[in-house]
Amino acid sequence: MKLPRNFFKPLAIGAPAPYRDLPVRLERMIHFVPPHLEKLRAKVPDLAKQVDVVLGNLEDAIPIDAKEAARAGFIALGHAVDFGSTGLWTRINALNSPWALDDVIEIVGAIGNKLDVIMLPKVDGPWDIAYLDQLLAQLEARHAIGKPILIHAILETAEGVKNVEAIASASPRMHGMSLGPADLAASRAMKTTRVGGGHPDYKVLADADGDAPRAGYQQDLWHYTVGKMVDACAANGIKPFYGPFGDFGDLAACESQFRNAFLQGCVGAWSLHPTQIDIAKRVFSPDPGEVAFALKILEAMPDGAGAVMIDGKMQDDATWKQAKVIVDLARIVAA
Ligand code: GLV
Ligand code: MG
Numbered sequence: 001m002k003l004p005r006n007f008f009k010p011l012a013i014g015a016p017a018p019y020r021d022l023p024v025r026l027e028r029m030i031h032f033v034p035p036h037l038e039k040l041r042a043k044v045p046d047l048a049k050q051v052d053v054v055l056g057n058l059e060d061a062i063p064i065d066a067k068e069a070a071r072a073g074f075i076a077l078g079h080a081v082d083f084g085s086t087g088l089w090t091r092i093n094a095l096n097s098p099w100a101l102d103d104v105i106e107i108v109g110a111i112g113n114k115l116d117v118i119m120l121p122k123v124d125g126p127w128d129i130a131y132l133d134q135l136l137a138q139l140e141a142r143h144a145i146g147k148p149i150l151i152h153a154i155l156e157t158a159e160g161v162k163n164v165e166a167i168a169s170a171s172p173r174m175h176g177m178s179l180g181p182a183d184l185a186a187s188r189a190m191k192t193t194r195v196g197g198g199h200p201d202y203k204v205l206a207d208a209d210g211d212a213p214r215a216g217y218q219q220d221l222w223h224y225t226v227g228k229m230v231d232a233c234a235a236n237g238i239k240p241f242y243g244p245f246g247d248f249g250d251l252a253a254c255e256s257q258f259r260n261a262f263l264q265g266c267v268g269a270w271s272l273h274p275t276q277i278d279i280a281k282r283v284f285s286p287d288p289g290e291v292a293f294a295l296k297i298l299e300a301m302p303d304g305a306g307a308v309m310i311d312g313k314m315q316d317d318a319t320w321k322q323a324k325v326i327v328d329l330a331r332i333v334a335a
Contacts, residue, residue: 026052026332027087027239029271029280030119030178033057035073036066045081051277052268053087058103059094059121060183067099071106078111089152091119095128104132108139108149115149117175122183123153125163126170133171148173154243155229156180157187168232176239177229178270179261181222182246195246196222197257220260230265242269251275258283291330294323 031051033040035058048054056074058067074090088111092103107115120132129151136149151173155161161184168174181196192199203216220226226242233240242261245254254276258269262283269284271277286294297315300308304324307316315323 024332025085025087027176027241028052028268028284029277030055030087030089030241030268031271031277032091032244033077034062034070035077036062036069038073041073041077044077048081048083048086051086051271053089053117054083055089055091055119055270057091058099059091067093071099071103075107075110078107078114083114087116088114089117089119090115091121091154094122095120095131096122101135104135105139108136108145109143112139112143112145112149113147117150117152119152119154119178121154121180122157122160123155123167124157124159126166129153129167129170129174133173136173150175152241153177154180154183155225156183156243158184159187161225161228164228164232165235168236168238174236174238176241176267177233178241178243179222179226179229180243182244184225190221192221195244196242197245197247197250197253220257222257223260223264226261226264226266234265239268240266242266244270244272245276246272248273248275251279255279255283285333286326286330290326294326294330297323298327 029051030053031047032055033044033047035041035056044054054077056070056077058070058074062070078088090103090107092107093099104118118132118136120128123129132151136151139145140149151171152175153160153167155164155167155177156179160167164177168177182194184190185192185194198218198221200218202221203218206215206217208214222242226240230240242258245257247253258280261269267284269276269280271280293310296310297308297319300310301315301317301320304320305317307314309315
């Protein structure tokens with residue numbers, strides 16, 4: 001008797017496990033645009049051809065006296081630009097701000113049919129998602145919007161991290177979650193003044209070796225929260241993302257932060273600057289060498305069971321499943 005070989009829950013065709021209920025879409029970089037600036041709005045038609053997602057940012061980094069202009073600018077972009085298969089998202093203001101309600105009502109009313117995802121900042125618990133979910137249900141009915149607008153939470157408060165699992169399962173509209181390291185650092189009273197990335201003093205020292213200077217190795221400040229977020233997302237079939245990297249001049253550090261997140265299970269990150277687009281594209285597409293090795297595993301174990309040795313390393317049912325994640329992603333990238 002042949003045992004069923006795939007112990008994942010059913011997959012949407014071509015979707016990398018475990019994002020089974022979401023549209024199969026590459027979202028390696030969520031590119032942030034400040035829509036109140038006409039000069040940057042003018043670049044969006046070209047940008048939309050280079051990135052997986054364009055996001056109109058209405059929240060932090062938009063000056064208070066430009067909030068309405070940013071909202072209007074985003075609506076204008078939604079009307080004017082053909083985004084094709086590129087995702088169109090917005091980051092609205094926090095729910096307890098004076099702008100959030102108008103952000104949702106005006107944007108969904110005007111361009112709800114083109115909007116894919118609303119990114120919701122400062123999510124503390126499932127109640128925030130439930131509120132936005134109901135508001136969207138009302139507006140979708142009022143404006144006869146044919147497809148559900150999805151919700152993406154930013155994990156950036158200590159309370160949000162405490163409630164991460166409840167947030168991930170709060171609504172069928174949940175698309176995913178991004179780590180927001182800057183607000184999270186403030187919320188936890190970390191002693192940093194940065195937007196993501198490491199810190200030169202957060203390191204361990206190698207053992208002392210006589211009089212030789214001791215080497216220090218920087219640690220990933222975000223390892224714990226990314227791991228917690230990835231587990232909550234994977235268990236609920238939604239997508240985890242690393243968020244922003246604020247030091248635009250340090251491309252190597254940006255790449256290393258993105259890569260740590262990718263290896264831990266994240267599917268993308270934010271690009272805040274054009275130089276970060278290619279970094280995200282490279283990091284969140286699987287490495288050709290890894291794909292070739294993963295294909296060897298799949299080919300050596302056609303029914304996904306048992307154990308084989310490849311290049312001196314043992315492979316079994318569990319590595320077959322890991323290999324499938326990489327090969328599935330490579331197929332989507334190649335499509
Ligand atoms: C993003 O919003 C952050 O706070 O890092
Ligand atoms: Mg933030």
